[in-house]
Amino acid sequence: MLRYANPTRFLQLSSALVPWLGAASAALFAIGLYLGFRVPPDYQQGETVRVMFIHVPAAWTAMMGYGLMAAASLVGLVWRHPLADTAARAAAPLGALFTALGLVTGSLWGRPMWGAWWVWDGRLTSFLLLEFLYLGYIALWNAIEDETRAARVCAILALVGAVNLPIIEFSVDWWTTLHQGESILRKGGPLISSVYLWPLFTMALAYTFLFFTLWLLRIETEILRRRARNALLAEGP
Amino acid sequence: MSAILFRDVRLAARAGGSAMLALAFFAAVATLVPLGVGADLRLLAKIAPGVLWVAAVLAALLALDRLFQADFEDGSLDVVALAPPSLEATAFAKIAAHWLTTGLPLTLLSPLLAVMFGLETSGALFVSLLIGTPAVSAIGAIGAGLTLSIRRGGLILPLIVLPLLAPAVIFGAGAAQEVAGALPLLAAFSLVACVLSPFATAAAVRLNLGS
Numbered sequence: 060m061l062r063y064a065n066p067t068r069f070l071q072l073s074s075a076l077v078p079w080l081g082a083a084s085a086a087l088f089a090i091g092l093y094l095g096f097r098v099p100p101d102y103q104q105g106e107t108v109r110v111m112f113i114h115v116p117a118a119w120t121a122m123m124g125y126g127l128m129a130a131a132s133l134v135g136l137v138w139r140h141p142l143a144d145t146a147a148r149a150a151a152p153l154g155a156l157f158t159a160l161g162l163v164t165g166s167l168w169g170r171p172m173w174g175a176w177w178v179w180d181g182r183l184t185s186f187l188l189l190e191f192l193y194l195g196y197i198a199l200w201n202a203i204e205d206e207t208r209a210a211r212v213c214a215i216l217a218l219v220g221a222v223n224l225p226i227i228e229f230s231v232d233w234w235t236t237l238h239q240g241e242s243i244l245r246k247g248g249p250l251i252s253s254v255y256l257w258p259l260f261t262m263a264l265a266y267t268f269l270f271f272t273l274w275l276l277r278i279e280t281e282i283l284r285r286r287a288r289n290a291l292l293a294e295g296p
Numbered sequence: 297m298s299a300i301l302f303r304d305v306r307l308a309a310r311a312g313g314s315a316m317l318a319l320a321f322f323a324a325v326a327t328l329v330p331l332g333v334g335a336d337l338r339l340l341a342k343i344a345p346g347v348l349w350v351a352a353v354l355a356a357l358l359a360l361d362r363l364f365q366a367d368f369e370d371g372s373l374d375v376v377a378l379a380p381p382s383l384e385a386t387a388f389a390k391i392a393a394h395w396l397t398t399g400l401p402l403t404l405l406s407p408l409l410a411v412m413f414g415l416e417t418s419g420a421l422f423v424s425l426l427i428g429t430p431a432v433s434a435i436g437a438i439g440a441g442l443t444l445s446i447r448r449g450g451l452i453l454p455l456i457v458l459p460l461l462a463p464a465v466i467f468g469a470g471a472a473q474e475v476a477g478a479l480p481l482l483a484a485f486s487l488v489a490c491v492l493s494p495f496a497t498a499a500a501v502r503l504n505l506g507s
Contacts, residue, residue, distance in 0.1 A: 188459045192459050198452050199446075203446060216456060220459075227459070230485075
């Protein structure tokens with residue numbers, strides 16, 4: 060693992076991995092979507108059950124993204140390694156994107172199911188807060204000019220957010236049970252039948268691979284950008 | 297440590313300081329709400345705990361970007377960072393000073409606003425603000441430390457801090473409505489925030505000082 064902390068070795072590894080990861084992701088998307096359209100409509104949700112296959116994996120990936128970002132931030136803060144800083148920075152817009160995708164698809168599913176585009180449901184609300192955390196992180200990074208300092212400062216924010224996220228999650232759940240006793244959500248709804256599990260897991264894998272493909276690509280681009288800048292600076296005007 | 301505390305409190309309390317501004321902002325926001333939603337006292341009494349809590353958080357945020365900024369700009373923060381009391385202790389003193397000049401006055405003003413909003417008893421709101429506003433100062437201080445070296449840090453600060461403050465608003469407004477279990481949770485959140493925040497704040501300030 061440590062071997063690949065060297066940017067050059069990392070570039071070698073990642074440029075070898077990216078095509079395979081991308082291809083695997085595309086193949087899994089094809090299979091997952093095919094399976095997703097093949098399953099019979101749900102007896103309660105009808106055709107809209109298919110939204111689940113693009114919605115739930117997006118939400119999972121968004122949370123995984125924050126976890127990876129926080130882990131990379133911790134590594135960057137403790138070992139002061141620029142590659143970890145770059146990895147944390149590269150994960151943030153992806154996380155924000157997958158969170159937004161989760162919110163939008165959730166909203167599209169909620170309209171026919173709950174009769175409203177937006178419901179102040181616990182999960183929706185905590186996901187909206189997660190999106191704000193991502194946006195705050197990106198805004199903070201963009202506002203600080205010195206890149207090393209920006210990395211460290213943003214790492215602290217990511218870690219504070221990581222500590223606070225479970226509390227936010229808990230408080231929002233607590234708040235939902237407080238305000239929405241007559242929730243539109245069915246309590247103890249039908250357990251997911253295995254018919255739906257296969258496409259769901261395939262799609263989850265596809266999303267995960269997509270995330271890693273894009274993440275590695277973004278890290279590569281950032282390393283190359285820094286090299287180009289340094290080369291330009293070394294050359295002089 | 298106490299020297300920093302008293303100095304910050306004195307600076308905030310003097311003319312042009314942040315204490316009066318935060319109070320006036322709190323009252324002004326609370327005045328705009330009835331103008332927006334109508335003067336129905338039953339409705340106002342129903343939304344008062346939530347509205348006053350949100351207004352209090354916003355008012356406390358108003359003074360936050362000055363928490364370290366002024367000392368940073370005139371260089372005294374460098375001296376303070378080098379002085380014997382650890383930066384963590386200094387951060388704690390700054391948080392305490394911020395609370396004494398915003399959170400506490402807001403809490404003291406809240407019964408008056410509660411009456412204007414038609415709340416019959418304002419005790420629960422008072423207690424919830426008293427216990428919850430230290431968390432706002434503590435978490436806000438982290439944001440102030442993080443945005444220290446940014447010239448227009450005051451603009452990014454709310455975006456960073458507000459999502460982190462969601463639990464305070466939820467438990468705080470819950471406690472103000474005397475929901476069972478809200479007050480202990482609010483107290484727990486506030487205590488944890490006050491204990492952990494000085495460390496995160498000091499780390500952020502240290503980074504921005506460039507040491």
